[in-house]
Amino acid sequence: MSKKMHPESLMMSHGYKPSLSEGAIKCPIFQTSTFVFNTAEEGKRFFEVAYGLSDQKEGEELGLIYSRLNNPDLEILENRLCLWDEAEDCAVFESGMSAISTALMEFMVPGDLLVYSRPVYGGTDHFINHFLKKMGIESIGFRADETEEAIVERIMATGKADRLTMIHIETPANPTNALIDIDMCVAIKERFSTSEKPVILSVDNTYMGPLWQHPLQLGADLVLYSATKYIGGHSDVIAGACLGSKALIGRIKGLRTFLGNMAGPWTGWLLMRSLETLKVRMEQQALNAVQVANYLRQHPKVSHVYYLGFIPEQGTPNEQRIFREQYTSSGAMIAFDVKGGEKEAFLLLNNLKLIKLAVSLGSTESLAEHPGTMTHADVPQEDKNAMNITPSLVRLSVGVEHYEDIIADIEQALALV
Ligand SMILES: *Cc1c(COP(=O)(O)O)cnc(C)c1O
Numbered sequence: 234m235s236k237k238m239h240p241e242s243l244m245m246s247h248g249y250k251p252s253l254s255e256g257a258i259k260c261p262i263f264q265t266s267t268f269v270f271n272t273a274e275e276g277k278r279f280f281e282v283a284y285g286l287s288d289q290k291e292g293e294e295l296g297l298i299y300s301r302l303n304n305p306d307l308e309i310l311e312n313r314l315c316l317w318d319e320a321e322d323c324a325v326f327e328s329g330m331s332a333i334s335t336a337l338m339e340f341m342v343p344g345d346l347l348v349y350s351r352p353v354y355g356g357t358d359h360f361i362n363h364f365l366k367k368m369g370i371e372s373i374g375f376r377a378d379e380t381e382e383a384i385v386e387r388i389m390a391t392g393k394a395d396r397l398t399m400i401h402i403e404t405p406a407n408p409t410n411a412l413i414d415i416d417m418c419v420a421i422k423e424r425f426s427t428s429e430k431p432v433i434l435s436v437d438n439t440y441m442g443p444l445w446q447h448p449l450q451l452g453a454d455l456v457l458y459s460a461t462k463y464i465g466g467h468s469d470v471i472a473g474a475c476l477g478s479k480a481l482i483g484r485i486k487g488l489r490t491f492l493g494n495m496a497g498p499w500t501g502w503l504l505m506r507s508l509e510t511l512k513v514r515m516e517q518q519a520l521n522a523v524q525v526a527n528y529l530r531q532h533p534k535v536s537h538v539y540y541l542g543f544i545p546e547q548g549t550p551n552e553q554r555i556f557r558e559q560y561t562s563s564g565a566m567i568a569f570d571v572k573g574g575e576k577e578a579f580l581l582l583n584n585l586k587l588i589k590l591a592v593s594l595g596s597t598e599s600l601a602e603h604p605g606t607m608t609h610a611d612v613p614q615e616d617k618n619a620m621n622i623t624p625s626l627v628r629l630s631v632g633v634e635h636y637e638d639i640i641a642d643i644e645q646a647l648a649l650v
Contacts, residue, residue: 240316241512244505248312262502263305268297285487301493306501313508314464314474317443318456322482324489325474325501329439329459330356331494332473336455337361337399339488340433343369346393348384348421350402350413351376352620354437354459355608357403376619377411381420388425397425403437404446404559408568408604408628409539409621412555419452433481439463439595444515445562454481460504462595466514470503472496514597517633518565524636525629525643529569534577534647536625539568565631566594568604575624577650578603582627584646587638594630599639601629 249260270276279296281287283303289295297303311323326332337360341347349361351374361372371391375384388394400422404413415436422432435455436448439462448456458464460472473496475485489495496504526540542563544556571577581601582590588599592608602608609622617623631639 240313243316244313244508244511247316248309260306260309260502260505263300263498265300265304265498267299270296285483300498301495302490304495304498304501306498306505307496310496310501310505310508311474313505314443315476317511318438318447318449318476320449320456320476320482321479323474323476324482324486325460325472325496325504326489327473327494327496327500328471329354329457329461329473330360331492332457332459332475333357333401333437334360334364335488335492335494336435336457336475336485337365337401339484341365341368341370341398344393344396345370345398346388346391346396347372348388348397348400349374350404350406351616352406352609352612352622353401353403354407354439355611357401357437358612361401377406377413381417384417384421385424388421394425395427395430397432398430400432400434401437402434403440405440405541405564405566406620407440407566408609408626410541410564410566410568411620412544412552412559414551414555415448415451415453415559416555422452440566441560441562441564444512445519445560445564449477451559454478461593463515464507464511464595465504466507466511466596468591468593468596468598470500470507472500472504514633515562515565518595518631519562521633521636521639522563522565522567522631525631525639526563526567528640528643529567532647534572534650535569536572537570539621567629567631568626569629570623570625571627571647571650573625573650575603575605578605578625578627580650581643581646584649585642586645587634587642588629594628596630597633599630599632599634599642601627604628 254261279298282289282295307325311325314323373387400418402413402418418434422434426432434453435457436453437457438446438448439459455477458474460474526538526542529535530538544552571581585601588601591600592602604622604626605624
């Protein structure tokens, strides 16, 4: 074919050769720990390449050795994930947290400085402020409303500007969809990068990727996912991924080999099955979210709705610019304040029937939760205030059900508040 195909057209076949698996149309689960070499010479060559003792020749495929190093279910999945973000390479992990922690550990050493956006995912926040801190890595957390000048000043004030090694951001921020400007982060990265020590910008793209935001195209170096969310999409698997250049992912795969936190073949197979419907699921979820957000906005018992789709008409000029530059959809995550406080928010949550009361997001079923006491329970009160994480805030991940049923469920529950 002359024209490059769209990722959704390739999700059923890319990277898989049926002839290598008895003609099976789908990639089987390669539930095996080790792989038989045809000859000792072949085994020697596979190890040379795997351990970087010798470069891969043009067209040479990395031989299968042992499932901690490589496995067809992971390799094919990684090739397919690359298509959405137009990445050179990808590494998949047994959880989003292991993707994030491995990336941060590979590129930072004691004495280094990390800059990150707040709020980040609770697990990431804990890893940065407990584990990395214990390792002697200092960090600066900045909020969406801080300017480039203010962040640069804070970096200079640490006296460790020359040790800035990574900027890690999550946009839009969970739960209120605050936007972090990737362009601004690229500018900060370039300002503090030197030829010996380039600053690495990583973006947790779980909320909007891999469909609606492509950070690598905007100048980021690494894209991270909790594949548990939209990529998996069925609330039945925990997994993660990291994408970027061959050189950076090569390093991450190196550490993954020694931490042993790669995904297993069964996880790889489940995610390949999920990828086949990724686009139709996410598009339907986004369409449903428009309807749900518009319904919530006009409801007399709802005081505020946080939804990216309202930015073009309600956002500040800066938010409108970031939205235009970074996103191709308004996504399917909504947060809203019920009039009243925790009591009213809990009444709503306890009376939902179709929508399940659970954390996590991006799955086929709609999920609702209370950030203030659940996902963001350990965020300091001062930060909660600054980030609008109020006692009356409810977060909704919109699923693929009929939007009329989702709205009817919210309607009957709000009627009881
Ligand atoms: C869920 C989530 C994670 C953690 O992923 P796990 O798969 O649960 O380890 C990281 N970042 C974001 C934005 C998430 O929503």
